[in-house]
Amino acid sequence: MGNETYQDDEELMIADKPAEESARPDDRIDDERLDEENTLKADYVRSVRDALDEGDKSRVYDLVEPLHPADIADLLELFDRDDRHTLAEAITDLMSSDVIAELNDYVREDMMEALPAEAVAQIAEQLDTDDAVQLIEDLDEDDQQAILAELDDEDRVAIESALAYPEETAGRLMSHEVVAVPEHMTVGGLIDFLRENVDLANDFYEVFIVDHKHHPVGTCQLSWILRTPRNIALSDVMKRDQTLIPVSLDQEEVALMFQKYALISAAVVDESGRLVGQMTVDDVVHIISEEASEDALLMSGAGDGDINEPIREAYSSRVTWLIANLGTALIASLIIAYFGAAIEKLVALAILMPIVASIGGNAGTQTMAVAVRAIAMNQLTEANTMRILWRELRVAILNGLTIAVLIGLATGAIFTPMLGAVIALAMVINVVTAGLAGVMVPVIFERLKQDPAVASSVFVTMITDSMGFFAFLGLAVAAGLAN
Amino acid sequence: MGNETYQDDEELMIADKPAEESARPDDRIDDERLDEENTLKADYVRSVRDALDEGDKSRVYDLVEPLHPADIADLLELFDRDDRHTLAEAITDLMSSDVIAELNDYVREDMMEALPAEAVAQIAEQLDTDDAVQLIEDLDEDDQQAILAELDDEDRVAIESALAYPEETAGRLMSHEVVAVPEHMTVGGLIDFLRENVDLANDFYEVFIVDHKHHPVGTCQLSWILRTPRNIALSDVMKRDQTLIPVSLDQEEVALMFQKYALISAAVVDESGRLVGQMTVDDVVHIISEEASEDALLMSGAGDGDINEPIREAYSSRVTWLIANLGTALIASLIIAYFGAAIEKLVALAILMPIVASIGGNAGTQTMAVAVRAIAMNQLTEANTMRILWRELRVAILNGLTIAVLIGLATGAIFTPMLGAVIALAMVINVVTAGLAGVMVPVIFERLKQDPAVASSVFVTMITDSMGFFAFLGLAVAAGLAN
Numbered sequence: 022m023g024n025e026t027y028q029d030d031e032e033l034m035i036a037d038k039p040a041e042e043s044a045r046p047d048d049r050i051d052d053e054r055l056d057e058e059n060t061l062k063a064d065y066v067r068s069v070r071d072a073l074d075e076g077d078k079s080r081v082y083d084l085v086e087p088l089h090p091a092d093i094a095d096l097l098e099l100f101d102r103d104d105r106h107t108l109a110e111a112i113t114d115l116m117s118s119d120v121i122a123e124l125n126d127y128v129r130e131d132m133m134e135a136l137p138a139e140a141v142a143q144i145a146e147q148l149d150t151d152d153a154v155q156l157i158e159d160l161d162e163d164d165q166q167a168i169l170a171e172l173d174d175e176d177r178v179a180i181e182s183a184l185a186y187p188e189e190t191a192g193r194l195m196s197h198e199v200v201a202v203p204e205h206m207t208v209g210g211l212i213d214f215l216r217e218n219v220d221l222a223n224d225f226y227e228v229f230i231v232d233h234k235h236h237p238v239g240t241c242q243l244s245w246i247l248r249t250p251r252n253i254a255l256s257d258v259m260k261r262d263q264t265l266i267p268v269s270l271d272q273e274e275v276a277l278m279f280q281k282y283a284l285i286s287a288a289v290v291d292e293s294g295r296l297v298g299q300m301t302v303d304d305v306v307h308i309i310s311e312e313a314s315e316d317a318l319l320m321s322g323a324g325d326g327d328i329n330e331p332i333r334e335a336y337s338s339r340v341t342w343l344i345a346n347l348g349t350a351l352i353a354s355l356i357i358a359y360f361g362a363a364i365e366k367l368v369a370l371a372i373l374m375p376i377v378a379s380i381g382g383n384a385g386t387q388t389m390a391v392a393v394r395a396i397a398m399n400q401l402t403e404a405n406t407m408r409i410l411w412r413e414l415r416v417a418i419l420n421g422l423t424i425a426v427l428i429g430l431a432t433g434a435i436f437t438p439m440l441g442a443v444i445a446l447a448m449v450i451n452v453v454t455a456g457l458a459g460v461m462v463p464v465i466f467e468r469l470k471q472d473p474a475v476a477s478s479v480f481v482t483m484i485t486d487s488m489g490f491f492a493f494l495g496l497a498v499a500a501g502l503a504n
Numbered sequence: 505m506g507n508e509t510y511q512d513d514e515e516l517m518i519a520d521k522p523a524e525e526s527a528r529p530d531d532r533i534d535d536e537r538l539d540e541e542n543t544l545k546a547d548y549v550r551s552v553r554d555a556l557d558e559g560d561k562s563r564v565y566d567l568v569e570p571l572h573p574a575d576i577a578d579l580l581e582l583f584d585r586d587d588r589h590t591l592a593e594a595i596t597d598l599m600s601s602d603v604i605a606e607l608n609d610y611v612r613e614d615m616m617e618a619l620p621a622e623a624v625a626q627i628a629e630q631l632d633t634d635d636a637v638q639l640i641e642d643l644d645e646d647d648q649q650a651i652l653a654e655l656d657d658e659d660r661v662a663i664e665s666a667l668a669y670p671e672e673t674a675g676r677l678m679s680h681e682v683v684a685v686p687e688h689m690t691v692g693g694l695i696d697f698l699r700e701n702v703d704l705a706n707d708f709y710e711v712f713i714v715d716h717k718h719h720p721v722g723t724c725q726l727s728w729i730l731r732t733p734r735n736i737a738l739s740d741v742m743k744r745d746q747t748l749i750p751v752s753l754d755q756e757e758v759a760l761m762f763q764k765y766a767l768i769s770a771a772v773v774d775e776s777g778r779l780v781g782q783m784t785v786d787d788v789v790h791i792i793s794e795e796a797s798e799d800a801l802l803m804s805g806a807g808d809g810d811i812n813e814p815i816r817e818a819y820s821s822r823v824t825w826l827i828a829n830l831g832t833a834l835i836a837s838l839i840i841a842y843f844g845a846a847i848e849k850l851v852a853l854a855i856l857m858p859i860v861a862s863i864g865g866n867a868g869t870q871t872m873a874v875a876v877r878a879i880a881m882n883q884l885t886e887a888n889t890m891r892i893l894w895r896e897l898r899v900a901i902l903n904g905l906t907i908a909v910l911i912g913l914a915t916g917a918i919f920t921p922m923l924g925a926v927i928a929l930a931m932v933i934n935v936v937t938a939g940l941a942g943v944m945v946p947v948i949f950e951r952l953k954q955d956p957a958v959a960s961s962v963f964v965t966m967i968t969d970s971m972g973f974f975a976f977l978g979l980a981v982a983a984g985l986a987n
Contacts, residue, residue, distance in 0.1 A: 059761055063886040089745075091764045099888045215731045225727050226709055226768065243726035244708050248698045262572075278542055280793060281574045283786040285709065285768065302785050303766040306792060310763060313793045314877055317800030323870040328878045328892055335895075336902045339870050343907055343935075346866045350859040351914075358855045364847070371854040372841045375861065376833040379969070383829045387806040387822050394797055395811045400608075403546040405582045409811055412818075419819045424826050431834075452826075486862070 094123035142171030195298035209251030363503035378489030381451035388459025417456025577606035625654030678781035692734030846986035861972030864934035871942025900939025
């Protein structure tokens with residue numbers, strides 16, 4: 022590393038410095054304002070808040086100015102709506118398009134709605150097409166039209182064509198700026214072309230080689246180009262084996278492809294195979310995180326699970342879920358009611374029955390979490406469903422027997438041996454049922470093209486609660502314990 | 505796009521083609537073997553399985569040969585242990601280091617244990633240091649020593665230094681191969697240097713500029729280098745504002761930094777600030793996915809949640825969880841037992857009480873899922889805890905009132921109006937309690953430096969179950985319904 026000889030070149034042109042270079046000195050981890058987890062320190066936030074409350078706008082500006090755009094976005098997200106608008110007004114110059122692009126969706130929507138259409142259009146023009154689309158796509162139809170009307174023709178056309186694609190598909194999310202060159206071009210030709218067109222694309226990691234029909238025939242990573250002499254044709258350097266993303270592909274599938282094939286960027290093609298854009302891994306990283314974490318939220322009915330979501334939206338998605346669960350709870354209650362007479366005679370049944378249902382519910386949730394995750398990662402497919410089911414069944418039997426022995430002995434000691442046997446057997450039945458349901462319900466929903474994470478939970482709970490009460494109370498009655 | 509003029513260069517050297525280029529024709533989406541979700545088709549897998557069962561090794565080889573290494577890895581993961589070994593033997597030539605690197609951790613461990621140390625060492629030598637480390641780190645101490653002894657000195661030293669760092673830190677996961685050049689080097693000097701040292705690093709996206717103490721002072725993206733004339737010094741092009749990763753940083757924090765600052769790669773520095781390696785986004789993508797999804801699994805006690813995990817490990821982590829939940833269920837049972845006499849008098853109490861506990865449990869799980877996620881994403885910090893708590897409280901009150909009205913009316917109609925009022929009030933109390941607990945329990949565990957996802961669930965369930973039964977039964981008794 023570090024070869025120290027070099028040759029002067031004849032060209033004396035001074036290139037423009039890249040836009041991202043800042044005049045700031047080395048920024049290692051910013052210790053004053055950020056803690057070791059890279060979040061804004063509470064003291065620092067408090068000082069900003071105090072300055073805001075005192076109406077000292079210049080001090081607010083001075084405090085915020087050294088922050089990275091992503092951290093300014095974090096800061097804005099920490100404040101509630103009104104304070105946020107006040108803060109934004111105090112630091113107008115710092116509200117660059119980078120900051121806007123980094124904001125949480127709900128916060129950004131809220132702020133855009135507060136601005137006039139011309140202002141939003143101005144911000145949109147500074148952003149890359151995909152970031153501009155993200156800015157506009159969640160606003161009202163009317164607001165969108167007003168903003169589009171204020172844009173330059175070029176920008177408006179680009180954004181409108183992106184909005185023509187459905188949400189959460191490659192077409193909507195892709196970057197329209199892509200470097201595409203013909204097959205016969207040489208490495209030297211490419212370097213010259215890039216030097217003459219300095220504004221071409223912001224950051225790119227590979228160059229796409231296309232044929233006369235604008236179909237991608239190969240890709241060239243920049244690290245290879247730099248290591249190849251100028252006279253070599255790109256078609257000799259390029260990799261022909263490429264991963265192409267159809268413009269209609271769902272974002273979750275795009276993310277999985279990026280992960281599976283360890284991609285940094287990939288070409289997006291339309292139905293006729295023409296190169297229309299590219300997706301880069303930094304966009305995908307956002308999707309991966311979102312998609313991977315949403316299952317936990319979906320399975321509990323927490324909806325978007327974003328703490329910036331307006332309260333009425335959080336309420337409406339969560340209460341819908343709770344009402345669905347009310348329905349399954351009522352089914353369980355009907356079963357208990359059926360055994361009402363038995364409970365009257367032996368109140369120990371009422372004391373013990375929630376244990377069976379509760380453990381069954383936990384076992385079902387465990388298995389469901391594993392199955393939903395495996396389905397999402399494309400690890401549970403038609404090809405191995407039976408194998409996985411058999412595996413989960415064996416785990417469930419082991420779990421069921423273990424818990425059954427523990428609770429059976431305790432119950433036998435506190436109440437009667439027969440009751441101990443009854444609860445032990447009911448426990449095995451319920452845990453095994455939970456294991457089966459935890460795999461099969463998500464699998465069935467997947468085959469029916471429904472999102473397993475959303476729909477399975479209600480059904481799995483219904484099955485485990487019902488079976489729990491039915492098995493325990495039923496066995497107790499059958500064993501003659503409630504005569 | 506596509507400037508067609510170029511100049512020939514004097515150099516007539518033919519560069520080596522990059523290793524990744526294959527002789528295969530254009531591979532668009534492989535329709536024969538992969539379905540639209542990019543997973544192996546069941547028919548295809550069956551044909552491989554049939555060939556294996558018949559012992560027809562050459563047909564197995566022909567079927568598998570066209571697959572991408574990542575897909576060969578998927579195929580191996582679909583088979584159980586014995587079949588997998590048979591398959592691996594049939595396709596020995598295809599078992600490249602790329603395939604090994606793509607295997608699921610458990611499957612890879614299993615296969616490495618079946619091979620002699622020299623064979624594993626051979627594979628390790630072909631991998632990049634970080635992939636080789638991943639290969640070796642989960643094996644037994646003895647196996648590790650045996651394999652390390654078989655390696656070249658250079659490789660052994662690199663791997664041992666990586667193993668010296670704790671698991672799941674930047675030091676363990678980083679790539680040791682990094683391009684670092686001095687400040688005074690020009691763009692032209694860099695290009696020449698890269699051309700002379702073609703084997704330098706596999707794929708890289710930026711070049712790090714270091715001072716005489718090997719401290720990073722800036723970075724240069726390759727796309728800028730290609731657009732800059734040869735005579736410009738790198739120190740004029742580079743970005744000084746850089747994100748440096750301490751060698752001891754936890755992998756989850758690394759992943760969050762990559763996401764937050766939209767990084768493609770980043771320099772890793774040791775305690776004295778020396779550049780020791782780099783992390784690239786394709787490594788991080790794997791971590792993001794893992795870390796984002798593990799909360800769902802942890803919160804339900806599903807442990808690793810990997811379907812390839814050996815059964816005894818899956819059993820031991822899940823049953824531990826179920827036993828913990830048995831404990832909390834017993835606490836709830838004690839509360840019910842306390843009100844045993846009341847239940848004997850009014851069996852409707854036994855029929856209705858699970859509803860209150862169940863809805864409370866769901867509401868608690870929802871809130872907990874949101875809070876755990878927000879904590880993991882660094883969105884819930886000291887600076888906004890009170891604000892979030894207040895938000896969740898308001899959502900909980902709305903949810904509680906809604907459910908209370910529904911169940912109160914239904915109960916009033918089926919049983920008595922007073923019972924309806926009692927269950928309605930108990931419902932509000934329990935849902936609000938669940939909302940508070942769902943935020944505060946994870947927050948408290950976070951402050952105590954424990955993983956909120958693991959520990960919170962047991963406590964939140966304990967609180968909601970206990971409060972559910974206590975509020976309902978207690979209010980019923982207080983209202984004189986069980987006299």
